[in-house]
Amino acid sequence: MLLRHTSADVMERSALTINPAKTCQPIGAMYAALGVHNCLPHSHGSQGCCSYHRSTLTRHYKEPVMAATSSFTEGAAVFGGQANLLAAISNIFALYNPDVIAIHTTCLSETIGDDMVQVIAKAKSEGKVPEGKHVIHANTPSYVGSHVTGFANMTKALVKYFAETSGHRNRQVNILPGWVEPSDMRELRRLARVMGVHVNMYPDTSDVLDAPHTGEHEFFPRGGSTVAEIRHSGDAMSTLALGPFASEPAARALEEKCEVPAEVLDLPIGLLATDRFIDGLRHRAGVRVPAPITDDRGRLVDLISDMHQYFYRKRVALFGDPDQLAPLAEFLVTMDMRPVYIVTGTPGKRFETRIRDLVADAVPEVQVRQGAQADMFLLHQWIKREGVDLLIGNSYGKYIARDENIPFVRFGFPILDRVGHSYFPNVGYAGAMRLAEKILNAFMDRQDREAKEEAFELTM
């Protein structure tokens, strides 16, 4: 047994996190910054932070993830990191020539109290920031929130630094996509295009973290939202913020700064959340939903109804990030499945409330937890007490799935041992069909593997 020391006896813990269902802020800030065109993320802290974040993102995407670090040594930890950051800014512009350096802080520089606003101003006054180039920052202390908070903070920083009002409203709708995959961002753009809605979306990691192989490495791939696009988001007629944890802070900042009214929606994962997104886009842009989208929806409903027997009443355990888990749990209920255990390490009471709103009527026994001790160790203990038919979560779930012999669907971040997430979306009706297909395959592969010979089915 790989997790041989995990028992069914749940002991309440107050200090120890075991097998976390979250990581720290800076990696989210790095991911968000990669969704800006010609932008180099910069980690203001020790080298290890940057190395760990780049490694994890690279393992997840199998793509280059470029980012720089302030390379703190003991001296910098004692005297502050200003000198390191000023040197880094000079070197980055000289060596890599980005349009934007997006600095995020770390637990180290936050504990020291390095003042990013002051250092950036100093860099500018010393002529270290070339004309037309930008240095922006987000405070991302690792001891607050989670990786999702870091994504939210960097997205908000994009608003704070770049969004402007020209005085003329345009016909665009802003989409803040939240922490989703490049494939999802591409799909959101496609849906908007099919609906005839002009959208301005950021950050956008498509064509950055799913760049084609051409025989040449582009240090800055062609994707990413441009500074000009982010600037113009202040002129949009409205904003759809997808995922309250990742996108609401930026949406509210844009509302405040440029008076662009915002609507916060769940990520469009599953049938009903996609309905709300499409409907939201329809209302915001004043368009009709074209038939191909309604047809896609119909195909999804058709698939679920065709295969309903395999979904019905299956008990599911989920772990991951709140913005994903809420619509995912709702989708499972839509298919008459029973999401019974749900944990996220990302703190926030409203997550529990949202899950109960979406799930509790259909699944009154649902157990949901968030925060430090809402970890995979606890989830595994719950599973040991009363088993489930399916586990959904990131690659770390494979250890539980193997020990308990539970079908496992990889979903969330990070996925280190399978490909597909960067190419095939989970959002929209097409994404929901992919999810439903994966769930079915997990059940059916198991049935095929374990069925008695006489009960081995050709047609399923």
Place this chain on the structure above:
Amino acid sequence: MELDINKVRDELLGAAPKKLARKRAEQIVVNKPSEDGSTPEIKANVRTTPGAITQRGCTYAGCKGVVIGPTRDILSITHGPIGCGFYSWLTRRNQTRPATDDDANYITYCLSTDMQDEQIVFGGEKKLRAAIEEAYALFKPKAIAIFSTCPVGLIGDDVHAVAKDMKEKLGINVFGFSCEGYKGVSQSAGHHIANNQLFRHVVGTNETPRPEKFKINLLGEYNIGGDAFVLEELFERCGVTLVSTFSGNSTYDAFANSHMADLNCVMCHRSINYVAEMMEKKFGIPWMKVNFIGAEGTAKSLRRIAEYFGDAELTARVEEVISEEMTEVLRTQFEVRARCEGKTAMLFVGGSRAHHYQMLFSEIGIKTVAAGYEFAHRDDYEGRRVLPTIKVDADSRNIEELEVEVDATRYRPRKGPGELVQLEAANIEFKDYVGMMSEMEEGALVVDDIYHYETERLIQELKPDIFCAGIKEKFAVQKAGIPCKQLHSYDYGGPYAGFQGAVNFYKEIDRMVNTRVLKYARAPWQESSASAEAEAVAV
């Protein structure tokens, strides 16, 4: 060739701003080994330039991730915000094999105090104590190790005092590591800190006698992809007893009992030479550098171990094993060589791997044109002969050097001075490592702590057939059309150590340098834009 390589070096230096170029001039060197084994001087183990994009990680990674992480029954708790524990959770592929289903194995667990802003403001010792108690209640381990992350040093938590209290309270061994990420200039400082604490708190605490005849420890072998399993089996077949491996597939008890060995064999010199040195001083165990990467190196290392023990039967068994293994090795070498001969490689990785893996490449006719280490010191490049001339800078001075004395009761020189001289005369070097550069060709480029822009230019200039580095470099290199082999994680393959590992590696490199897919980067209609245009006009 030499002229060209000097031009390439100038090109690399010319790409940097002046101040940076001056610094890099001392870290980018064209190799020229002399007859006596000396080499040009290279600057190493110095600060990375902020913003340059380095391969390097931090001290915590070197301590927890590299040295202590592979030990399955020490319960590791990361004291800090959640990230450090999360990223070092199962990501280094240290395989481990408990003897029975009931033996402890904590490798799959990530334990953290998940420090919050409240602890940053008011201190984290209370939470650390509570976390240790909770961990003990749940896991009942025989030892707990605490790893400090950056904020711990700044807020002044005394992890060692907490460890001492907890040791008394719980009656198990509890020890801490002050391996905050900002210490030193790379992972290397973390290796040293790990070595110190292992030596101070664990080595020599188990006096169970070992009756076997030929007892060794293997130091600096981390069982990536099962390397240590291959070597364990090899030693067993030769009749050599492996008391402890630092730290692949290792256990707490084996560390504690490791002073019963009669020889320390050092694989990764950079990460573990401190333990070898300290064990020699305290217990009288000699150490020698070995290299089990490459069939030739493996055979040579086995023979040296046999010579050390000077036992005819052992020597015979070793020769038998070597000849048994070499049949397949030579057959595969011959087959693979036909497709690989004349190709070129670059290796930028680690503290020893960039050296060791050159041997494997040369066994299939691949020449190393450029190499460098991520976190090594001058002695890993130029050999230990330069140790007395290495200037200790402020960053290194901050890393503790343990004062080790001869153990009054347990010091037992394994060989008399005469025997050592005799062995040395027979070409067994003790306490020595010749370094990478003396074994590299003249005119090869050596780059310490390579920066990303240098990697890109080097690839353009020298167009190697294969590049070896880590996960952060892999896909940038491959996007440029050059296969990149990860030598930290082995691309989830391996083992590559020993004879069987060599065979695996030859086949893997054959696969990579001869892959078809990289030839398909361009679509047919992209092949020649001029003729395509002409065609379009004609239509």
